[in-house]
Amino acid sequence: MAGTIVLAALTACRPVESAQTSLAPPSFTASIDPLASVKDAILNAYRGMWRDFADAAHTADWNDPDIADHTTGDAEAKLRYGLFLASKKGQVVKGDPLLLSTRIAELKPENIPTKATIVDCVDDTRFLVHEKSGSKAKGGADVGRHHTTAVLTLRRGSWYVNSYILKEAGTC
Structure with missing residues (x-):
């Protein structure tokens, strides 16, 4: 009977072989965006x-x-013209705009894009026009x-x- 107990004990300690036991690392099927770098x-x-x-x-x-x-193109011309007008008026801008919800809305063509559309909400409440003397400029477009x-x-x-098209304040 003692032999039976030892045999039972040895059998209980032996690993159970199954299809789930494997020494190979688990495989992951991560979906990598082929356009991530673009x-x-x-x-x-x-x-x-x-x-x-x-x-x-x-x-x-x-x-x-x-x-x-x-x-x-148009984006460069708009930015330079706005800066030109500020310079002529003796104005500067203090602070920085905040980009709140930048996302790519469209890629054309989808597989090898050469054109992209971005949609965002730009907050300019801390990007304010001032006189070069330091005082806040009067007038101008609404901020928001x-x-x-x-x-x-x-x-x-x-x-x-x-x-780019920057809509009026309060549109997002």
Whole structure:
């Protein structure tokens, strides 16, 4: 009987073989977005436009070469013209705009995009026009949250904001 108990004990300690037991690492089926790097480049260009514009607006330097780092066409012309007007009026902008809900709304064509549309809500309540003397400028457009749509194009391997529409304050 003692042999039976030992045999039972040894049998109980032996690992149970099953189809679920494996020494191989588990396999994961992670879905990697094949356009992730393209989307990052698009978002970086859009955010870069706002960063470059804010930096130039602090001194109202409409000739700032950095504006062209992330813009082209209508977008570049609009930014430079706004900075030109501020410079002529002796005004600068203090603070920075906040990009609250930046997202890519469309890629064309979808598989190898050369054009992208971004939708955002830009908050300019802390991006305010001041006289160069430091006092807040009177008048001007209302500040707040602006629904914004930007169109970016791929040119020579880099993404540029080609146009944008900044709606009136309170639209998002």
